[in-house]
Amino acid sequence: MTVTTGAPPTHRAPAARVLAFAGGFLTGGVIGVSLAAFTVGCILEHVPLVVTGVALPVAYGLLVLAAGAPRRAREAAVAPHTALAVIEAMEARTSEYSDVPVRFDLTVTPDDAPAYRVEITQDINLVDLPDYRPRGVLVVQYPPDRPWRVTIVKRPTPVWEERAAGARIDSAPGPAVPGEPGDGRAVGFVTLLALLLGAAAVVLLFRADLFDRDDSTQPPAAEPSVSSTVSTSLVIPGSGTVTLGPGRSMLDSGELRGAVDSLLDGKNAPQALTLVVQDRLLSVVFAPTSTGAPQFDPRSLPFERVPALVEEARTTLGIGAAQTWQLAADRLTGALTLRVSVTGTGGAALLEADAEGTVVRRSPAH
Template sequence: MTITAVAPPTHTRPAGLARGFLTGGVTGVSLTAFISGCVVGKAPLIIIGLVLPAVYGLVLHLCTLPRRSREKAVAPRTALAMVESLEAVGSDTSDVPVRFELTVAPDDAPAYRVEIRQGINLVELPDYRPRGIVVVEYPPDRPWECRIVKRPTPAWEERAAGAYLDSAPGPVMKDDPPTGRAGGFLTLLGLLLGVGAVLLLFRADLFGPDASSTAPKPSASTSSTTTVTSATGTVTLGPGRSMLDHGELRRAVESLTQDGETRQALTVVVQDRLLTVVFSPTGVRTSGFDPRSLPFDRVAALVEEARSTLGVDSPRSWQLTADGVTGSLALRVVVTGDGGTGSLEADGQGTVLRRNGS
């Protein structure tokens, strides 16, 4: 069977642009509110940052529920397709994510090209090859959302065995059509407007004088500077010293917690000569951790492992972030160099969980 291909249908999603703008706005508001609330110790800002994304997700789910119900009620169409090309894009599980470019030839419509991603079992991967004929299904109103039928009916299997298809010309449709420059611009615009809205509405709390904060306390040592406020604490080492030196990080953390009270931390950020601790707001019940519980003896080894095993050429800088907002302590080491950026994640004991190369 030979199919004469014509230009494929096009599709636009104005609703996707609006959703991208709203998502950017909600992201900007929630992140700015949460971070600002933690820094200045304002519970309303922290609550806004935590509640707003959940409310937005619920509203979005309810608004799209009728459309998704209608889409599920429409019976999919079946057609033959020719594999133009395929490429495995991952191998985390037995089902390998594969990017297919197909020429789809419906019985009652012109042929078109589409790019999809679908998980294929590693054992079945050799069954798919360029110029091979497969059976696909797709919603009638969304032909770009086609999926390869792994076990077609005998009738369609017989048709596929004896079919021959011509390649359809581009452009190639995708099962998750990109929003393009307009969508990216609207998302960025929403993000910036969200950030600006929080800074404008709460400017008095964020930029006004903080009566609860204490004056910075420089340490007596001439080789390091310690600054402590009600929300944060920092230690800056002098030239020739590093947080990776033996016992240096432990002494720096203890210098921020030597006032006798156990101050919980939301985040601890360690760089070569700089330590920053974001403390939990006073009087607010939030998840956190004791910064003195960090696995100090494992920090230098984690940084060295990140430098040598993540494939980053000529690593220049590193940063370790300890986060306890979710309730359990998690460590993340990011290394930056000429070859890009790589990261390493570990648990609260310093045991490596995963690596992400550049």
């Protein structure tokens, strides 16, 4: 087969990129406002604010689904193009499941357009993996308006299977076009910025109630004490923070348990909504006495298992050289859940454990 080479397909138009950034900003703002409203509402025992924090993301999700329905219907009505492609290179990544993510560098040869190179990642079953090899010819499909969104047809029709068996395809010049537009990091940054702005707006709006309340009217559970073993501390009604001095870590023996005990008041220890631990920092948001939000006793954490969970997340999830770690505990899903998130040179990963410290889910870095 003779291949005519040409310019690679272009990605989304500028207008679509603007919409992507706008959508990311709006999504981040909704997340930030919802989280801050829920937390501030629980601290202030402000029921409408708590309801807003729960209802806002639900309403936003339904709105996004409704707004995207016409576009999804249009895309479903357009038949995808089918073409032959040759594997220039491939790389299988590690996975704990039967389907392995494989990165393909393909030369795609449409019947009515010049050939082009594209890079995609697709899950391939371990049993079928030997069928894919460099210079092997495949049948692929892609939307006519987005030729970079290529997917491999695992079971082509007999006609296309016969064409693939007898085809010889030359390589198109590189470099390969990424399978998806490369705006992900920029959109992620915009989303994060909007999240912080939304959360800050809620806190500033209720700053008088949060920081100017009369401490004498607060119940003892909302005034945790801080032990003398810490270097610095910050205590506001309904929450507490413990910071260890230089050279110490929450992973050291007894440090995390001692930090938690320093924020509690003997037998009348308050229940917590969330607990977050970093290397030298402990932050706890306590539950108001009248709230019905899911809560837990901070003293019930499996303290002895925390160092092992962090070490497992650092060394087995493919993040490369570990840089940061964080443990978050809550009961938002019903049972007490510990989430250990880690970052490194290879990306970010997540490990989840139950109330006994037993690992229940791993999300490796990609």
